[in-house]
Amino acid sequence: MSANLYGDTTSSPNKDHIISVIVRDEPRVLTRITSMFARRGFNIKSLSVGTTENAGVSRMTIVVGGDDNILQQAIRQLEKLIDVIKVIDHREEKFVDRELVLVKVTITPETRVEVRHIAEDFRARIVDVGRYALMFEVTGDEGKITAFIEQMRPFGIIETMRTGRVALSRGSNADIPTQVYTGGESKSLEPVLGDVEI
């Protein structure tokens, strides 16, 4: 029985996969990435984009919904895009992921203290104080944020804004060596992937 490049992918369950995409900071790069997902019917559950320590290079964290086949196709199709420098599949190694959320909660004189106590338990910061509302900033993994929102829900959530997840691999190595960033010419001119592993 021969090994398969993608592992056994025939009947994997649908779940969320977190990947990082290092891209050239060119006009329309966000459209190129998202339109590839749209055209192929892949589901983006969360997307956050930011610049990196290197000029001209941006980093995206994308949460892809679907089975393993979809994840693999999404990664391979991303790797084909000329503006994509590298795709990191975070299943491959340990990583840290965080999300930031702003939550505006209704308060009354009776609930004010309790709401603040719960927020302290979650290490949520109060970033705005109003007569009838408090705004909290919470950072953490998805579970923590969801739990915080659930705790606040009975008091009356006015609105929330979540940034979407961001992720970095653990350890002292960068996901991508610095020299790859420089040199001007696009990485389109290099092979998309190394040789297959069997």
Added chain:
Amino acid sequence: MNGAQALWQTLINHNITTVFGYPGGAVIPLYDALTGFPEMRHILVRHEQGASHAAEGWAKSTGEVGVCLATSGPGATNLVTGLADAMMDSVPIVAITGNVPRALIGTDAFQEADITGITMPITKHNYLVRSANDLPRILAEAIRLARSGRPGPVLVDIPKDVQLEAFTGEIPAPHARPEMPAPAQEAIEVALSALRKAQRPILMVGGGAMDASEEIIAFAKAWNIPVITTLMGLGIFPAGDPLWLGMPGMHGSVAANRAITNADVLVGIGLRFDDRVTGKVSRFAKNATIIHVDIDAAEISKLVHAHIPVRGDAAKAARAFTAQPTFLENKEWHAKLQEWKERYVRHPVWSAGYAIKKIVDQLSPDDVLSTDVGQHQMLAAQLARFQKPRKWLTSGGLGTMGFGFPAAIGSALGVPGVRSVVIAGDGGFQMTAQELATLTKYRIPVKIAVINNSFLGMVRQWQELFHENRYSEVWLGDSNPDFIKLADAYGIHAVRATNSEEMESAIEAWLNHDGPSLLEAVVPNEHGVFPMVPAGASLEEMVETHEEAKQKQ
């Protein structure tokens, strides 16, 4: 030097000296600069779609990058079909479009279209050039990109004021030809060990193996493996060779489709398992260990699960497979295949199939044959006997009616001295028939055959088989032009054949005419293309005759 001049100089430095184009407001500076480059040949087409297909025909027949040029807005959007076609069939073309001046971009200016946005999903990559100094570098990268790895279309959009801006840099030397990745030796070893045990092996090659013909032939012969060539792969392995089984899929041969279903090892090289090839995917080659060689990692296990993936260049992979061959006798398998090979469709004496057979029988192995899309395309694919690669130009992935004729123009100019013949239907020919003017203008000796059955024949066939003969909007007979007069109006020699006797002499008059000429074969309209795998069915459910198809309904 301005941006426009830098563009022409860059193309010339890349040895690109033919461009198919159509002028317009946003590219006037390019056309103005063109007058200073006599070594550049510009072919004035009559519709930008013709330019893009001609560039494809150039690229498919020569293996080199084809270039087309259009103005902003409507000119650019008219290229879209050709770009999508090139994307699907992995054809290396570079499309150059003008755009409104930078200051007007995004203002809904006259003849403005966001062509980089529009073509994003149908190009390998596209560029909006923001400064004349970037232009040669971007163009050089676009040319390299078009032909690197899995080839494809690249678009370079140049605002009018960038064309006029001063260029102060140096025009870069062309990039070295990209090295194609060799497959990993481990992957080859795994594949070879599976192959050595094969009792019923087959080799399937697609358009991605176009430049690996020699290696594929050596591989198949050294191992004694029967070969199937897909629609895009026709000619990679010589038709008529005892090992050749024909084309697979919807209108493939009985031998090819039965072989796929019964194979125990299937080696696929440079193909992407299109649904027209596989039929119902879950039942495709269900008994086989699939070894899939492709340069594009995203194609491996995209549709058909590859048990043994081999990522790399087709020629290098085939060479690696041939390095340690094991002659696979498998007499029973070959006998079975031979039996299936005997089963092919005989065409009635006067029919589209008959007319096409008569035409393809007159072609030499060096002639380039283009087709449009539809029944005539499938019949030509079934009946022509290609001995060499790059002799068959057809729109496989996108299935573009109107492709054949301008593609034939591209090939006639790309490989001068080689006869360029196009077989088209009465429907498709009219989609780009205005390129007759291009033939006349440059006396391009394309030989056009219009197989006129007065119908959109393939749609009619489907309506007949799957929609109870409700021939909705497919009858063209009441409004087709007189094709002889149409050719005549453009100053092109034309002959007509309405029966088998006339066909012989008409073909002779048509092919022997010095210069472009058109043959109209008026054929009965009721014939379908068989064998056929009904849409959504598996290859095993292939039907071989019209009666069988009706019965199954």
